[in-house]
Amino acid sequence: MKAITFHRTGDPDVLAFDEVPELPVGPQDIRVTVTAAAVNPVDLKTRSGFLTLNLTYPSVPGWDVSGVVTETGSEVTRFTVGEQVIGMVAQPAHRYGTYAEQVTADARLFAHAPAGLPLQEAAALPLAGLTAVQTLAKLTLPAGAPVLVTGAAGAVGRIAVQLLLAAGHPVDALARTGDIASLRDLGVGTVHTRTEDLPDATHTAVVDTAGVAAAIRAVADAGQFVSIDDNPQPAPERGITPGKSYVDENGDQLQTLSDLVAAGRLTVPTGRRYPLADAARAHHDFSAGGLRGKVLLLP
Template structure:
């Protein structure tokens, strides 16, 4: 099968389309025929060597949508041909989801939403799980105020929707041109990038990784949650500072799928590219103004 990999770190030109053996499904695993796979900023970091792994072949891709092709021993509840979505966690791995087939633990997958096509479904796993887990870590109740930075991005946009659904009063920080978009996702207030909110908020979900600048907007004793491990600012003024590290969680992913099915969670796709054009997809990911997930199709 074909898989997008890197053998040397660098820019998009370092991505290779390699012929590799089709992986087998081991105990507790399912093999998925990949139909669509999201291209995330973390993939660019892997490609550039941010997460290490020099001297080995590294497979790209975390998000997947497709059909179960093979089932390992001890797996129940799934059948060949079932449409699923899943998260292949891990930065440094020999094969990712940017391939024709991928093997995941059965606990990492959920039934794909029937309400959207496979390409849109591929935009859910990493972004949705990151947003949902970060919102849970905020621990704010209905009526509390939350600022979502990077609110027009994939993670930020999903966080705005989930927070508004949970009854939080959402202020969205994004580019001036994105006000209509973030308000349509459920933001009650808007702050253009480069400006500060008029009043301190109970919590910040820092999808844009602004760090200390975002922390400054939290009231004394509030809460800050970052989305990248190791990037959060030091705590101050009694603010609880936490970092969210995503994990493969089929149960939580299933709950997000249910929201998509109910029309309560909108998935956004910016561009699609065939697997053979993985390098072009990475180039697109690195250009300004991407509003939605870049998706590879296989």
């Protein structure tokens, strides 16, 4: 099958469109013909060597995938051939990621794709959605507790905002000026555009998706600060112990998110689309910044 590979870490030009052997389908696996794979910051950090990982070369990047089941293992009962699915495959833990024509992995990493959403667009959900859900799970929030989300218009931030609002929490945001209108349409209260304008000690928690350590100033005394970013975390202060959240593969949680999308209670915008063979260009454009909506690669 065709896939994007790299044989060493480096700039986007280390990515190549190559032929790689398909992996065998084990008893608990499914094989998925890929409709779309999404580009995530972790893909760039893996490819560049920013993350210290024990990769097997040639390595195939990618965590997010949507597609159609084309083969099932002998012990798989959750999916059948022809069904549309989405999945998050934590690439460093597996031989191949999702930048490929086929993805073969444990069926427990997948969920049925959301009904009513184009299958290409469904690839935007898994990593961002699971990151948001698992980050929020680290918080203990009283009913109606106010929360500030940094990077609120990004992939993870936007989902976190929607989940918090649905749970009855007032949400304020730190975001770019150009994102104010879209965030207010979601139901966000105050949208701050500069870190120095954040209020002091006003929110029960801060969910930091943008690596803004200084946002801890907005946390009330003895409140909570949790981040998903790889930047240095703020030092403890005022009874606040900052925490870090890492995402785990979880098909059951992903199914819950998929069902929310199907019900119209959660939206995940998509942006530019590139042919799979143009993954290097997609990485170049992504790293330049300024893109909105999840970038998709299409085999």
